[in-house]
Amino acid sequence: MGPAVFFMEPGSSLRQEGEFKLMEWEGRDRIPARRPRRFTGFLMVGALIAGSAAAGSLATSRVPAPVVYAAPVAGAVAGAPASGGYADVVAKVAPAVVTVRSQRVVKVADTDPFGGTDPFEEFFGRQFPGRRSQPQPPRREGALGSGVVVTPDGYILTNNHVVEGSRQVEVELTDGRTMKATVVGADAPSDLAVLKVDAKSLPTLPLGDSDSVRVGDVALAVGNPLGVGQTVTMGIVSAKGRATGGGDGSYEDFLQTDAPINQGNSGGALVNTRGELIGINSQILSPSGGNIGIGFAIPTNMAKNVMDQLVSGGAVHRGMLGVTVQGINSDLAASLGLSGVKGALVSAVSDDSPAEKAGVKRGDVIVGIDGKEVRDSNSLRNTVSRLKPGSTVSLTLFRSGQERQVSVRLGEMQARTASDESSSSGAPSGTRGALGLALQKGESGLEVTNVDPSGPAADAGIRVGDVLEEVNGQPVTSSADVRAALGKSKGKAALVLVRRGEQTLYVAVPERAA
Secondary structure (H helix, E strand, O other): OOOEEEEOOOEOOOOOOOOEEEOOEEEOOOOOOOOOEEEOEEEOOEEOOEOOOOOOOOOEOOOOOOOOOOOOOOOOOOOOOOOOOOHHHHHHHHHHEEEEEEEEEEOOOOOOOOOOOOHHHHHHOOOOOOOOOOOOOOEEEEEEEEEEEOOOOOEEEEOHHHHOOOOEEEEEOOOOOEEEEEEEEEEHHHOEEEEEEOOOOOOOOOEOOHHHOOOOOEEEEEEOHHHOOOEEEEEEEEEEEEOOOOOOOOOOOEEEEOOOOOOOOOOOEEEOOOOOEEEEEEEEEEOOOOOOOOEEEEEHHHHHHHHHHHHHHOOOOOEEOOEEEEOOOHHHHHHHOOOOOOOEEEEEEOOOOHHHHHOOOOOOEEEEEOOEEOOOHHHHHHHHHOOOOOOEEEEEEEEOOEEEEEEEEOEEOOOOOOOEOOOOOOOOEEOOOOOOEEEEEOOOOEEEEEEOOOOHHHHHOOOOOOEEEEEOOEEOOOHHHHHHHHOOOOOOOEEEEEEEOOEEEEEEEOOOOO
């Protein structure tokens, strides 16, 4: 096993089948298995939760009360105290960070090694009726994580994966009190959830401005790792705008930190030296499930937007353009004529979508939104997701070497996916001399039947089964079309539109010399 990225739920590890013991907590992985990550070795994203068993029932409700956020800490120190420690900051922060315990009922898989078909019965009949395995009863599974009190009347912010599917949730305060909590709302795409306890005058954490955080700022992580009790660790903000691709959705804009965080820290606080909440700890990158100094926290500006909507209506509503976008690399930037590696390349536009109605076309590069630069496709998704459906935005598009402005009235993103803003036979036709591909005519382009492993198309990532729909903006249905379109490259890499399954993407392919 190589490194793995973990969510920080109460006692869960990676999504591996099997269990392990952490203190008295039983750990189970809740990581989506569909997104393996390759860093150095085998990397996975995992939840830092710890498991336990508990009894009771969970009352799930929506509490539409307004959120009143705590005022900034009076007299907070902007940097390290003169003593060289952070005890004064921790004294203000620690009472507002709580332990969250949840319980859910899970089905136990049938352990019949023959998958329900007994070969002995097939050959000898039902002479041994007791051999067939009996259905296993559901099992209660507990989890332990952390949470942050953000209002005096008991609203608590935590991770969705800490309470997902739970029947009962309890919150333990630092003064020893334990209270039953209701789930006000949860949002899997951002991995955030809001709890409510019946209490008054609780200590709170003020929400800081995560956009103003700088790489190199000191950060303190507070939570209950592995169930040992509240623990404070220190590090710095190592990076901003990270996306691990290991969560349940694509709305990721993580603060990266080297402050040690482990399983059980999920939902806990990442604070600055003024005692302000700047992030909700959520994931780690690790080869073993333990801390190696690469942790990720959901920034508070994203968390506040999600929390406000969950509290007021129990659900999150996000704006939607109706485009599929991809990142820009240096080859694509050169092929498109961009001055730098920036923006989000539109690889598909949904029919009858807000983007199509506004005139956005496949091949456009979205380089700005409401006057702000779009760094990459992930920043575009996050920006649009924070806008209200029905609102109007101004997009700056780069098309055919020029910038132009279009106005788009946003639709609403459905829960289906966040990736938006994410064969027939024939005689092979040879283009091996140019791209290193063997092609045959398909239903909507040229299907790749063979890839020269030493050719430029292989280097660009084109695979057997891909369908070439356009080369340098020209539709292609024959090898002659490809050769004619390649003549427009003018020494630059060819911009090839590829359909792979249900997705389309642009690939920059340098032409091989004859």
